[in-house]
Amino acid sequence: MKPGKKLKSAACDTEVMVIRGSSGGVVECAGVPMCEERPAQRQTMNPALAAGTMIGKRYVDATGTIELLCVKAGQGSLSIGGVPLQVKDAKPLPSSD
Amino acid sequence: MNLSLLLQMAAEADADRVGLVCTGRPWSYGTLLQAARGAAACIADSGACHVALLDENSEAAAIGLFGAAIAGVPYVPLNYRLADADLAALLKRIAPAAVIGDVERVRRLDPDGGNRLWTRADFVAASESNAAGAADIQERDDGVAVQIFTSGTTAAPKAAVLRHANLVSYILGTVEFLSADPAEAAVVSVPPYHIAGIAALLSSTYAMRRIVFLPSFDADTWLGLAAAQRATHAFVVPTMLSRIIGRIDAGVRPDLSALRAIAYGGGRMPTELIDRALTLFPNADFTNAYGLTETSSTIALLGPDDHRAAHRSDVAHVRARLGSVGRPLPTVELQIRDEEGRALAPGERGEIYVRGEQVSGEYRERSAIDAEGWFPTRDAGWLDAEGYLFLAGRADDVIVRGGENISPGEIEDVLLSHPAIGDAAAVAVASLEWGEAVGVAVVVRPQHARPGEAELQTLVRNRLRSSRVPERVLFVEALPYNEMGKLLRREVRRLFQPA
Structure with missing residues (x-):
């Protein structure tokens, strides 16, 4: 997973961009592996992984080695190996421009 | 990560929200994105290798910037204030270009460049009517997004390049997406050819804060x-703030009650001026931003709480922070180094080095980044014990008197504490005894008697060391500044040279 790479959900509208990535791990959305091109047929969502993604939020794994930016919202939740990713807390900076 | 992602996300989140107001016409994020796509089609069709803007700020700056990004062609905003000969030289360096703005001037200065020319109105109209044409364009992430010519005063201007990854990293690291509520509006009065103008466009778009251009x-x-638009945010350079406060003090008092955040940068802010601003706007958050073109704008900032704490404090080192540019961004590493490249301890003055994804440090001709990824800024400075950064001029502006390094800023601050001195610049003057010595050019405030030379020398001697005492004092009507409020020290030095 190279930074800048975009991944799309196979089960909902979610799209993410890789901010920080490592070689291992397949990112899933709604329990289904994400891919660069959305399949013609929508996959079925795992109802246990359907809390939704929010545009502009960053999602990280527990070790902090993977960070994804949601660029399009959807109904599925992001996970790696079935373990849900968490929204990264943003420390707001004052506007400087 | 293509720069256009920022606008795409804003349009995705709320296509109807107004993102930009210029001469009255509101542009929603949706219409801006459509126009940017159309612009990309026009740009790709032109075969140009650069997209240049030769114009004041308008919607064309936003459409041109994002359109060029989608088309994968570097965007080059040009300084329309340049003299003909200087501008002609830059046009030659970017030809064949798609130029938006003053087409008559480009035709006159670069008749054989093979450029594609659009007036502002033509460009906006072509972009709006051509949105479908961009469907086939494959976005690229690896190229140069923006190229800015730095204001070279002795040598030819350097072409600083900022890649998509630099600018996107800067925005993602400093701005929370959709953090602005729909009522927020930022007055943007910095010119489009300055990095602050680019950063303002990108930051406001990603925060989804309405931009109000003052061209x-x-x-x-x-x-x-600011009053009519109920502006909540503004960025100003010190000269602008000084003029705004001058008008307020003269009795111009429009309703600025919506204004809650004022950011400034681009030059040294006199402590007296920021103190006055903090008093005049008791409810506003002030932020001092320090950055360079080569670092994609801000790398350190002094935030609102630090401003208020310093403003109220009687403790010298807290109070002094009003003269600091704050702490480095969490996403940027910063070091002070000596001339041999060794890292220095707090309190020691040297050259500022930075490292981070937003730092380009790259010019068209060469990269200034070292093997470990550090960029030497050529700015001199020091850190205090708690990591606050203080600037001490350009590394090239240091006065070396008998082997002792003297920062112009410390002398200027002392001179400015004199009630009759309105402005001051300290520069190196030739000295037979010391190699270099201190020369100061000072401006006397209106309705004040001119202080004696000896009086100013005594003032400096009592507050600093004797080596800082100016050997020569010149009284001038005004100091030379560029339009961004940056003091032109080379021109000040020239005042001391024999005619």
Whole structure:
């Protein structure tokens, strides 16, 4: 997973961009592996992984080695190996421009 | 990560929200994105290798910037204030270009460049009617997004390049997406060819804060616009703030009650001026931003709480922070190094080095980044014990008197504490005894008697060391500044040279 790479959900509208990535791990959305091109047929969502993604939020794994930016919202939740990713807390900076 | 992602996300989140207001016409994020796509089609069709803007700020700056990004062609905003010969030289360096703005001038200065020319109105109209044409364009992430010519005063201007990854990293690291509520509006009065103008466009788009352009700065117009648009945010350079406060003090008092955040940068802010601003706007958050073109704008900032704490404090080192540019961004590493490249301890003055994804440090001709990824800024500075950064001029501006390094800023601060001195610049003057010595050019405030030379020398001697005492004092009507409020020290030095 190279930074800048975009991944799309196979089960909902979610799209993410890789901010920080490592070689291992397949990112899933709604329990289904994400891919660069959305399949013609929508996959079925795992109802246990359907809390939704929010545009502009960053999602990280527990070790902090993977960070994804949601660029399009959807109904599925992001996970790696079935373990849900968490929204990264943003420390707001004052506007400087 | 293509720069256009920022606008795409804003349009995705709320296509109807107004993102930009210029001469009255509101542009929603949706219409801006459509126009940017159309612009990309026009740009790709032109075969140009650069997209240049030769114009004041308008919607064309936003459409041109994002359109060029989608088309994968570097965007080059040009300084329309340049003299003909200087501008002609830059046009030659970017030809064949797609140029938006003053087409007559480009035709006259570069008739054989093979350029594609659009007036502002033509460009906006072509972009709006061509949105479908961009469907086939494959976005690229690896190229140069923006190229800015730095203001070289002795040598030819350097072409600083900022890649998509630099600018996107800067925005993602400093701005929370959709953090602005729909009522927020930012007055943007910095010119489009300055990094602050680019950063303002990108930051506001990603925060989804409405941009209100003031194409040509004038204090009364700024005050009127800020009041009429209920502006909540503004970025100013010190000269602008000084003029705005001058008008307020002269009795121009429009309703600025919505204004809650004022950011400034681009030059040294006199402590007296920021103190006055903090008093005049007791409810506003002030942020001092320090950055360079080569670092994609801000790398350190002094935030609102630090401003208020310093403003109220009687403790010298807290109070002194009003003269600091704050702490480095969490996403940027910063070091002070000596001439041999060794890292220095707090309190020691040296050259500022930075490292981070937003730092380009790259010019068209060469990269200034070292093997470990550090960029030497050529700015001199030091850190205090708690990591606050203080600037001490350009590394090239240091006065070396008998082997002792003297920062012009410390002398200027002392001179400015004299009630009759309105402005001051300290520069190196030739000295037979010391190699270099201190020369100061000072401006006397209106309705004040001119202080004696000896009086100013005594003032410096009592507050600093004797080596800082100016050997020569010149009284001048005004100091030379560029339009961004940056003091032109080379021109000040010239005042001391024999005619």
